[in-house]
Amino acid sequence: MQMSTEIQCHTISVLVDNESGVLARVIGLFSGRGYNIESLTVSEVDPREKLSRITLVTSGTEMVIEQIKAQLSRLVPIHKVRDLTVEGAHVSRELALIKVAGTGDKRVEALRIADIFRANVVDSTNESFVFEIVGKTDKLDAFIKLMEPLGLIDVARTGVAAIARGAEAL
Amino acid sequence: MAQETMSGAKIVLKALVDQGVDVIFGYPGGAVLPIYDELFQQNQIKHVLVRHEQAAVHAAEGYARSTGKVGVVLVTSGPGATNAVTGLTDALMDSIPVVCLTGQVPTHLIGNDAFQEADTTGITRQCTKHNYLVKKSDDLARTMHEAFYVATTGRPGPVVVDLPKDILMLPAPYNATAKVKHKSYKPQVKGDLKKIEEAVKMLANAKKPIIYGGGGIINSGPGASQLLTNFARTTGFPVTLTLMGLGAYPASDKQFLGMLGMHGTYEANMAMHDCDVMLCVGARFDDRVTGLLSAFAPNSKKIHIDIDPSSINKNVAVDLPIIGDVAHVLEDMLKVWKSSQAKADAKALDAWWSEINGWRKINCLAFDQGSEIIKxxxxxxxxxxxxxxxxxxxxxxxxxxxxxxxxxxxxxxxxxxxxxxxxxxxxxxxxxxxxxxxxxxxxxxxxxxxxxxxxxxxxxxxxxxxxxxxxxxxxxxxxxxxxxxxxxxxxxxxxxxxxxxxxxxxxxxxxxxxxxxxxxxxxxxxxxxxxxxxxxxxxxxxxxxxVDQKENCYPMIPSGKPHNQMLLGPVAAGTEAIADEGKVLV
The missing domain is CATH 3.40.50.970 (Thiamin diphosphate (ThDP)-binding fold, Pyr/PP domains)
Incomplete structure (x- = not known):
């Protein structure tokens, strides 16, 4: 059988036991087998059941993506592995905090663009702003690119959180 | 009911007894002294003192592979655990059920670079199926039993339980039983019946079928070997086995083509190369088996039975994957074959066998034993x-x-x-x-x-x-x-x-x-x-x-070559046996 050799980007949701070492298992799997991690976020989502949700963005051929999912499913503390990219529509969001330093026209221009992107100012001094922006990865990329000539000095991004559209849970 | 309280070390021993363990292989040291003290005071479990911890794991592997039971290892913290790493990796690669108990420095010293401290769970994470660090006495009994459950079910493998010394000394309840139900770990053993029916159709229509079996058959138990033999006899198909699968089908049977792969027989590799339907049973398309991937059995439809979904489409894309335990799947396959009154294409099979017998005539394993030097x-x-x-x-x-x-x-x-x-x-x-x-x-x-x-x-x-x-x-x-x-x-x-x-x-x-x-x-x-x-x-x-110092192992598929380009013996001087692209391969 032939499988596609085109490199694709996939967003994968993983439900895991929130126990020590679980993230190391996931990351070790990726580094040990040479898979890419474009983005990885993790946080506890069910304190009662002690479950955390990992959102992974990875890229590879169809065969590699299939392997990644199978290898993840094989880890003992992993409950569910879902490929949001193939299982239908989903929403994905990322948050970034972006520090821009400058004075005069550049400062005004930064504020103006922030307004267009619906970024909030969460900290301000006479020489700097910290913007908070939420959106898809490409929107954040675009905003950061525009801030570069306007005094961009620092960026912190959360990585992607994603969830399927509709009434179904993970 | 009030739960019985006992020392951690006693819990460890009781869990081993409840799991039916009769032999463990180990080497003492500071962190595991409480367990050794308990061993001294009982006579249900025999301890074999090895001379190096690596050997303890290999001994446990030998025990496990020859009995179908779990091999159990007991080593101390630090160097005891690191010496065991090669054995654990070996057991992981060959899917051998091993439970390895490692001592650890007391919980309050973990992370302090204490004497004979090593980050055992960190070091063994990638070379075990799973590992545990027991930080609370309450978790000890459950963890011990879970370790056996994980090691033996699904695709078997090594499991490490890291035991801090204070956990071994403190009293705790024995609050678990040998029967484990796991929240997230549930391996699938029954194969999808629809797919099995489809496989039977493919096999019945095959003109040049081959059964390629591996270590998964051995792990599935002696019943799986019997079912494989029944299936092969029922269909009349040729059988080849991997290095790990040897013994899963009788070597003396006329349908057996020998081992396949890099040093497999000519007939097994040629039959793999030319087959039109391949039934892979509990094998994993390892690089020693496939040779050059792009030319591996190029005209075949492939059916792959494996308990581990990650084995499917890892190296070779298959047409029909069946996830499940080999014995369960083969049993169903045999039933479906009989109930659907499937029949192998006798005429095609005769022609296929005469082709195979032609390859057999090459007598690829022949050697020339003279009277002076032992071959x-x-x-x-x-x-x-x-x-x-x-x-x-x-x-x-x-x-x-x-x-x-x-x-x-x-x-x-x-x-x-x-x-x-x-x-x-x-x-x-x-x-x-x-x-x-x-x-x-x-x-x-x-x-x-x-x-x-x-x-x-x-x-x-x-x-x-x-x-x-x-x-x-x-x-x-x-x-x-x-x-x-x-x-x-x-x-x-x-x-x-x-x-x-x-x-x-x-x-x-x-x-x-x-x-x-x-x-x-x-x-x-x-x-x-x-x-x-x-x-x-x-x-x-x-x-x-x-023995003869210069004897080489043939036949051989040179690195980077397909099955049908085996070397049957030494090549003439000056000819390159292995091309540059093959030289980088191992």
């Missing part, structure tokens, strides 16, 4: 012939002797062949033989070895002597790391860089110094007598068989 193949042939009447278990080290053993020793039953297939660990065979002999005290257990591999774990002679284990080490001594030398000959212009076994000990005296028996064999006509003597001695025996 290693001949030594193994004689061992096979002379041991046929006895229950015999064979382990091997890694290298030429291992491939010759796989080619020339026939296994008619599963669980009688123990070898390091995936990791290729020199030093595996001797301690593995010790583990096998512990499980089968009356059987003949032979480690087919090379002189270089044997020296990697030869300290275990002391263990064998201490426990009166009459294991036999059958050293094919060619004074080279033979497979390294062979590759240097084929790839590097016969520049034998560091592959000569310099300064070898006198193996006969070595054996005697340990209290074992040493026998040296120089000539072909001495061999039978020496083997008989070896079998008659009820003590550990070291056989030093001086």
């Amino acid at each position: 290693p193949q001949y030594a193994i042939r004689r061992l096979y012939e002379l041991t046929r009447g006895r229950e015999t278990f064979i382990t091997t080290e890694v290298g030429q002797h291992q491939m010759w053993a796989a080619q020339h020793f026939g296994f008619d039953k599963p669980n009688q062949w123990m070898t390091s297939g995936g990791l290729g660990t020199m030093g595996y065979g001797f301690p593995a033989a010790i583990g096998v002999q512990m499980a089968h005290p009356d059987a003949l257990v032979v480690d087919i070895s090379g002189e270089a591999s044997f020296m990697m774990n030869m300290q275990e002679l002391s263990t064998a002597v201490q426990y009166r284990l009459p294991v036999k080490v059958f050293i094919l001594n060619n004074m080279y790391m033979g497979m390294v030398r062979q590759w240097q000959e084929l790839l590097h212009g016969s520049r034998y860089s560091e592959s000569y076994s310099e300064a070898l000990p006198d193996f006969v005296k070595l054996a005697e110094s340990f209290g074992a028996v040493g026998i040296r064999v120089h000539k072909p006509d001495e061999l039978d007598g020496a083997i008989k003597e070896m079998m008659a001695v009820d003590r550990p025996v070291l056989m030093d068989i001086l």
Whole structure:
């Protein structure tokens, strides 16, 4: 059988036991087998059941993506592995905090663009702003690119959180 | 009901007993002293004191592989645990169920670089199926039982339980039973019936079918081997097995083509290359098996039965994957074959068999035994012939002797062949033989070895002597790391860089110094007598068989070549056996 050799980007949701070492298992799997991690976020989502949700963005051929999912499913503390990219529509969001330093026209221009992107100012001094922006990865990329000539000095991004559209849970 | 409280060390021992463990292989040290103290005060579990922790794991592997039970290891913290790492990796690669208990510094010292502290769970995360660090006494009993459950179910593998010393000393409740239900870990054993029906259709329509079986059949239990044999006999299809699968189908059966892969038989590899429907049963399309991937069985539809979904489409994209335990799937497949009154295409199968018999006529394993120098193949042939009447278990080290053993020793039953297939660990065979002999005290257990591999774990002679284990080490001594030398000959212009076994000990005296028996064999006509003597001695025996130093292992698929381009023997001088793109491969 032939499988596609085109490199694709996939967003994968993983439900895991929130126990020590679980993230190391996931990351070790990726580094040990040479898979890419474009983005990885993790946080506890069910304190009662002690479950955390990992959102992974990875890229590879169809065969590699299939392997990644199978290898993840094989880890003992992993409950569910879902490929949001193939299982239908989903929403994905990322948050970034972006520090821009400058004075005069550049400062005004930064504020103006922030307004267009619906970024909030969460900290301000006479020489700097910290913007908070939420959106898809490409929107954040675009905003950061525009801030570069306007005094961009620092960026912190959360990585992607994603969830399927509709009434179904993970 | 009030739960019984006992020390952590007692809990560990009670859990082992409740799991039916009768032997453990280990080495004491500071962090595990509480467990050793409990061992001293009981007589349900036998402890085998090895001379190096790596050997403890290999012994447990040998025990596990030859019995179908879990092999249990007990080592101390720090160096005890790190020495076990090679064995754990070996067990992971070959899917051998092992539970390895490691000592750890007390919980309040973890992370302080305490004496004999190592981050054992960190180090072993990638070389175990799963691992645990027990931080709370309450979790101890449950964790112990869970470790056995994870090690034995699904695709088996090694599990480490790291035990801080304070947890071993503190009293705690024994609050778990041997029966475990796991929240997230639920391996699938039953195959999808629709897919099995589809597989039967594909197989019934096949003109050139082949069954390619692997270690998964052995892991599935003796029933799986029986079902495979029934299925092959029912259909009349040819069968080939991987290195790990040997014994899953009787080697003496006429439908058996021998092992496939790099040093497999010509007929097995040619049949794999030309087949139109391949039934892969519990094997994983390893690179030693497939040769050049892009030319692997190019005109075939592939059906793949495996318990591990990650084995599917890993190296080779298959047409019909069936996730499940081999025995369950084969049982259903046999039922469907019979109930649907499926029939193999007799005419096509006849033609296929006559093609296969043509390849067989090449007689690819032939060798020329003269009267002066012992050919290693001949030594193994004689061992096979002379041991046929006895229950015999064979382990091997890694290298030429291992491939010759796989080619020339026939296994008619599963669980009688123990070898390091995936990791290729020199030093595996001797301690593995010790583990096998512990499980089968009356059987003949032979480690087919090379002189270089044997020296990697030869300290275990002391263990064998201490426990009166009459294991036999059958050293094919060619004074080279033979497979390294062979590759240097084929790839590097016969520049034998560091592959000569310099300064070898006198193996006969070595054996005697340990209290074992040493026998040296120089000539072909001495061999039978020496083997008989070896079998008659009820003590550990070291056989030093001086064999042809320049013999190479053929047939061989050179790296980067497909199945149908096997080398049947030495190539003419000046011709490149292996192309540049093959040289980078291992």
